[in-house]
Amino acid sequence: MQRKLSALTIVGPAIAAAGLLAAPLQPLAMERTVHIAGFGAKSGVVRSFGVNTEAVMLAAAKHINESGGVKLGDGTTGKIKVSFYDDRCNAEEGISVLRRIATTEALVAVGPTCSNVAEPLFGILQKKVGDDKDTGLQFPVFTDTAIKGGLAKISEWAFRNVPNEMEMYRQMFKWIKAQNPDLKTVFGGVEEDFAHSRFTWYKVMKTRSGDAGYEVLGEAKWLLADTNFTTQVRKMRKAKADVVAISAHPFTTCGVLKEMQRQRVKPKLLVGLTSSSSLETLQGCAKQAEGIIIPTSFAPVTPAAKMAAEAAAKLGGSADLHSAAAWEIVNILKGVIEGQKVMAKADTLKADRRKIRDGLANLKTTGGLLGKIQRTDEGEAVKPYVYVHAKAGEWAVLHNPIK
Amino acid sequence: MDFYLGLAQIIGVHTILGLSAYVVMLTGQLSLAQAGFFAIGAYVAGMLTVLAGFHIVPAMLVGAVLAGLMAFIVGFPALRVKGLMLVIATLAFGEFVRLFFFNFDYQISKGGITVGPLGGEGFRQIRFFPENGWTSLDVMLFVWAVVIIVMAALWWMDRSRAGAVLRAVGEDELAAQSAGINLTVVKVAAMTAGGFIAGLGGGIYAHYTTHIEHLNFGVILATFAIAYPILGGLSNVFGTLVAVIFIQGVLVEGLRFMGDWRNLLFGALIVLAMNVRPRGLFDERATALLKGLFTGRGHART
Numbered sequence: 001m002q003r004k005l006s007a008l009t010i011v012g013p014a015i016a017a018a019g020l021l022a023a024p025l026q027p028l029a030m031e032r033t034v035h036i037a038g039f040g041a042k043s044g045v046v047r048s049f050g051v052n053t054e055a056v057m058l059a060a061a062k063h064i065n066e067s068g069g070v071k072l073g074d075g076t077t078g079k080i081k082v083s084f085y086d087d088r089c090n091a092e093e094g095i096s097v098l099r100r101i102a103t104t105e106a107l108v109a110v111g112p113t114c115s116n117v118a119e120p121l122f123g124i125l126q127k128k129v130g131d132d133k134d135t136g137l138q139f140p141v142f143t144d145t146a147i148k149g150g151l152a153k154i155s156e157w158a159f160r161n162v163p164n165e166m167e168m169y170r171q172m173f174k175w176i177k178a179q180n181p182d183l184k185t186v187f188g189g190v191e192e193d194f195a196h197s198r199f200t201w202y203k204v205m206k207t208r209s210g211d212a213g214y215e216v217l218g219e220a221k222w223l224l225a226d227t228n229f230t231t232q233v234r235k236m237r238k239a240k241a242d243v244v245a246i247s248a249h250p251f252t253t254c255g256v257l258k259e260m261q262r263q264r265v266k267p268k269l270l271v272g273l274t275s276s277s278s279l280e281t282l283q284g285c286a287k288q289a290e291g292i293i294i295p296t297s298f299a300p301v302t303p304a305a306k307m308a309a310e311a312a313a314k315l316g317g318s319a320d321l322h323s324a325a326a327w328e329i330v331n332i333l334k335g336v337i338e339g340q341k342v343m344a345k346a347d348t349l350k351a352d353r354r355k356i357r358d359g360l361a362n363l364k365t366t367g368g369l370l371g372k373i374q375r376t377d378e379g380e381a382v383k384p385y386v387y388v389h390a391k392a393g394e395w396a397v398l399h400n401p402i403k
Numbered sequence: 404m405d406f407y408l409g410l411a412q413i414i415g416v417h418t419i420l421g422l423s424a425y426v427v428m429l430t431g432q433l434s435l436a437q438a439g440f441f442a443i444g445a446y447v448a449g450m451l452t453v454l455a456g457f458h459i460v461p462a463m464l465v466g467a468v469l470a471g472l473m474a475f476i477v478g479f480p481a482l483r484v485k486g487l488m489l490v491i492a493t494l495a496f497g498e499f500v501r502l503f504f505f506n507f508d509y510q511i512s513k514g515g516i517t518v519g520p521l522g523g524e525g526f527r528q529i530r531f532f533p534e535n536g537w538t539s540l541d542v543m544l545f546v547w548a549v550v551i552i553v554m555a556a557l558w559w560m561d562r563s564r565a566g567a568v569l570r571a572v573g574e575d576e577l578a579a580q581s582a583g584i585n586l587t588v589v590k591v592a593a594m595t596a597g598g599f600i601a602g603l604g605g606g607i608y609a610h611y612t613t614h615i616e617h618l619n620f621g622v623i624l625a626t627f628a629i630a631y632p633i634l635g636g637l638s639n640v641f642g643t644l645v646a647v648i649f650i651q652g653v654l655v656e657g658l659r660f661m662g663d664w665r666n667l668l669f670g671a672l673i674v675l676a677m678n679v680r681p682r683g684l685f686d687e688r689a690t691a692l693l694k695g696l697f698t699g700r701g702h703a704r705t
Contacts, residue, residue, distance in 0.1 A: 043663045086662055091612055091619060092413060096656065099406040116616060119527055123613025126533070136533040137405070154527065193505065193618065198523045 034070055034078040034344045036061070036333060037106035038326070039097045040113035040145060042086035045224075045251065048280055048318075049113040049145055053326045054084040055317020056308070057110060060330035063311055070334050073341030080330065089114040094121050098139065105349065107342065108140045108356050110329050113322075115148035115195045118158075125155035129357065138350075140357040142333070144325040147274065148196045149203060152379035159360045159379040161325045161332070165204045165274060168295035168385050171401060173205075173212035175387070176243070176269065176293070183268055187241035188219035189232065189256055191248035197224075200273055201247035209245065217241050222252060229259040237265045245271040246292075250278060254285035261288050269293065277388055277395055278320045286393040297383040298324035298369060299397050305369040324369055332366045371402055408539040412611050414651050415546035419604030420624075421631025421643040422553055427597040428632050429566070430590050431573035433486075436477060436493035437628035439500030440470040440598040442620035444605025446504055446520060449529040449615060453518055454511055459531050463549075463606030467599045473500075474598020478591035497625050505617040525616030529609050546607055550644075553600055557640045569593055573637075601628070634676060636683015638690050645685040649676070 038057045042050035061080040064070065070078040085101065087094040094117035101109045112118055126136035136155065143152070143160040152160045176183070186209045191197035201219065210216055217239045220232035233256065236244060244260075244267040246253050253276045260266075270292040272281075277294040298321045300306045308327045309319040317323060336359035337344075342352045363375045374382040389398040420441055427434045447466035451457040457465075481492045510519035520526040532542050560566050571579040572589045580586055609615045627650070634649065635642030654672060658665040680686060 043666050047663065086659060086665070091614065093655065095612060096406070096409055096413060097659075099409040103404065103406045116525070116618060119525065120612040120614035123528060123530060124533070124611075127530070133536055134533050135536055135538050136530070148524075193523055195524050195616065 030076050031069070032072060032076050032078050032344045033105075034072075034080045034337060034342075035083065035105040035107060036080055036330065037083050037085065037101040037104065037109045039085040039087050039094070039101065039109060039111035041089035042084070044088050046089050046113055046249075048278075049322060050084075050086060052312070052317040052320060052323035053111070053113065053144055054082075055315040056312045056319055056323040056326040057082045057084065057330055059308070059311035059315050059317070060327045062315075063307075064330065064334055071338050073343045078337070078344050080334070082330075087112055087114075087117055089117060091117050091120045094118075095124055098124070098137070098141065102137060102139045105346065107337070107344065107349070107352050108142060108333060110142050110144055110326055111146075112143065113145045115146040115151065118143055118146035118151050119148070119154070119195075122151060122154035122158040125157040127155050129156045129361075138353070140353055140360060142329050142360065144329055145322040146196075147322070148199050150378075150380075156361065156379070157357055161329050161373070161381045161383070163274060163295075163297035163321065163383045163385060164380065165200055165295075166208070167382060168274070168297075169200075169204050169208040170211065172271075172293070172295045172387055173209045173214065175399060175401070176271075177212045177214070180269065183242040184215060185217050185239075185241040186214040186243045186245055187217045187236055187239040187267075189236065189244065189246040189248060190219050190221055191224055191252050192221040193223045194249065196275065197247045197249065197273060201245070205245045205247055205271070209243070214243065222248070222256070224249070224252060226252060227255060229256045230263075232256065233259040233263050233265055236260065237263055241267060243267055243269045243271060246276075247273045248276070249273065250276050250280035250284055253281060254288070257285050257288035257292075274321055278322075279318050282390065282393055282395070286390065289390040291389055291391075293387055293389045293398060295385050296321045296388050296395075297385045299386050299388055299395065301386060301397055301400060302370055308369055328366070328368050328373070332360075332363070335366070336360055336363070405539050408543045410652065410656055411543045412539075412546050412607075414647050415543070415550045416604050416608050416611070417627070417631065417647045417651055418550050418644050419553055419600060419607070420628045421635070421647055422557060422640060423597040423599075423601035423604065424628040425597075425632040425637065425640065425643050426557065426569075426593050426600065428629070428637060429561075429569040429573050430593045431576065432482065432590060432593070433490050433629060434481075434493040434594065434597065435490055435622070435625040435629065436474070436481070436496045436500075437597065437601045438620045438622070438625035439497035440474055440601035441605035441608065441624065441628070442500050442504055442615075442617075443470040443473055443598075444602030445609035445615050445620070446507075446526065446605075447602075448606030449526055449609040450509070450519065452531040452610070453526075453529055454509075454513070459545075459606070459610060462531075463603055466606040467602035470602025470605065471595050471599030474601075475591060475595040477598075478594035479587070482587065482590040482594060494622065494625065497620070497622070501617045501620050504620070523617065525614055526609075527614045529613050529615065531610050533613075542611060546611075549603060549607065553603065554640045554644070561639065630673075632683075634673065634684060636680075636686040636689075638683065638685065638687045641690075642683045642685035646683075649684060 040050035061082045065079045072078045085097045087097045147162045152158045190201035220235045272292045272294040277296040300309045312319040340355040340359040366373045371384040387399040388395040444466035448462040451462035510517045631643045631646045635646030
């Protein structure tokens with residue numbers, strides 16, 4: 001009897017312990033990994049863009065996984081795993097990275113940082129889905145940063161969640177005109193050899209400011225690698241424009257602003273490029289950038305946006321206009337994976353990629369950190385935006401058209 | 404698999420670019436104009452396939468001939484200077500070509516879409532390969548067919564009187580001139596051949612990247628072009644190939660996982676390689692050793 005009891009005292013707790021151990025193991029066995037690849041510039045001049053995107057993607061995946069993960073087609077729970085690749089903002093490397101990603105288990109790729117990478121990259125994708133004659137790569141790419149206008153239409157496998165600069169600047173110049181009716185003239189500054197900056201000045205800022213009733217007096221041009229802006233700013237000074245609109249990235253924007261300070265060029269209003277509403281501008285020339293107005297699709301003005309910014313900061317990144325789009329993308333992908341009943345199995349990889357592409361193509365609206373995002377038939381986004389200005393070393397919201 | 408085929412394409416095109424610099428370097432000249440010739444080949448071939456509906460082979464050949472012609476024209480004034488002065492002169496030409504394409508707009512409407520080069524915004528949709536059903540394997544085989552033809556031609560030339568003349572000029576100009584060699588003719592011929600080869604490479608490059616812009620053809624590319632033969636060695640054409648595999652295959656792709664450290668290691672490994680093998684990764688010693696292995700004549704002379 002005593003023997004029986006002692007046997008029970010050993011076996012009983014052992015079974016209980018085994019049961020306890022098995023309990024958390026059971027859902028684990030029902031879990032699968034959903035692989036999402038990110039890629040962008042993690043080295044070189046625009047390194048910070050890739051670093052921020054990676055941190056934001058990891059933060060978004062962590063948030064989703066901790067909130068229960070993704071529900072897959074067969075009811076299984078999927079946990080998102082993000083892998084990130086560096087393309088050095090180089091077209092050849094970007095193509096190579098995407099080909100590499102396509103050989104992994106990744107269902108979709110998020111990136112790239114640079115428009116000069118996105119453009120060739122979208123070119124190697126199949127142009128029209130289902131066109132058997134077109135041997136382009138069949139892999140969905142969802143872009144967070146490369147912002148040059150009209151790129152997603154290159155391929156039906158390409159999608160973007162970048163702000164619509166045409167609309168943002170159109171509304172902003174109209175708003176500036178309404179707020180400051182005494183301002184009549186605009187002079188531009190353009191980083192001539194960078195596709196995005198060039199496109200935004202000639203096709204966006206210049207035309208939109210003209211539409212708003214401004215007289216465009218001309219433009220000063222410089223190159224991405226320039227470090228001396230004496231001549232360009234002298235031209236700016238001679239023009240004596242009320243508004244100076246600078247279409248350049250933080251590195252040369254700061255160079256120009258410092259030269260403007262040196263030559264005592266003080267326009268009544270400064271307008272900047274969307275990509276310059278970032279930490280780099282404030283780190284480089286907060287004092288000189290004071291007052292510059294930029295439209296942006298991200299500012300921590302909603303609870304969701306604040307949470308995303310905090311989560312990214314914990315992982316060593318900064319949520320800004322570009323990287324915050326990656327948070328939205330990961331969340332949009334969660335919805336598409338669930339809606340399209342993606343399986344995330346090795347033998348369904350090709351079908352899953354197609355399902356994700358179809359799901360993305362069918363979206364009309366998605367959730368965003370600042371509010372609802374409209375999706376166009378060409379795979380582009382029309383995102384809500386605010387106008388920020390540099391104030392005491394920080395980006396502060398100047399006007400919120402959403403309200 | 405697609406990734407490795409893509410990598411093989413990149414290695415092939417860079418080998419052609421490196422070989423274009425190799426020919427010029429045989430005469431003892433260092434040219435930074437190869438990126439410019441590469442750009443001419445890329446834009447001309449791209450325009451011919453996209454705007455004029457050419458097949459890629461004639462398009463590439465026209466691009467290469469124009470690049471060669473430009474090299475011929477540039478060769479006369481540029482090769483009157485030597486050493487660092489030549490480096491600066493050819494660099495200036497490369498930048499001239501880049502800035503020309505930066506300002507070059509030629510667009511036409513085709514099927515309701517405007518296509519063609521658009522200055523700083525580049526030239527998109529050069530999609531001859533996917534639109535004509537070429538798979539990655541087809542493209543890779545095509546690239547390597549061109550590489551093999553170029554390498555074979557240079558290998559043959561190296562073993563002919565022409566090769567001996569080029570090397571004679573490269574070793575000692577004065578001695579070569581004393582032997583009756585016309586230096587200008589030899590140097591300009593090498594420059595023209597280099598331009599033609601670079602143009603061929605550019606033509607393929609435009610088509611496998613599908614989009615080109617002036618920034619693709621800057622000083623970095625020109626530096627890579629001369630780095631390949633320097634790192635690989637000038638003893639024969641295989642040195643350039645070995646160097647391209649080392650740089651593009653090992654350093655760029657193999658170390659990608661290292662993030663920012665890759666850039667640091669990149670430079671350090673090149674310096675290390677140059678120190679360990681100062682006459683190139685595939686120098687005369689390596690060539691002789693390989694020859695010995697294949698012919699079974701024991702240890703080769705160094």
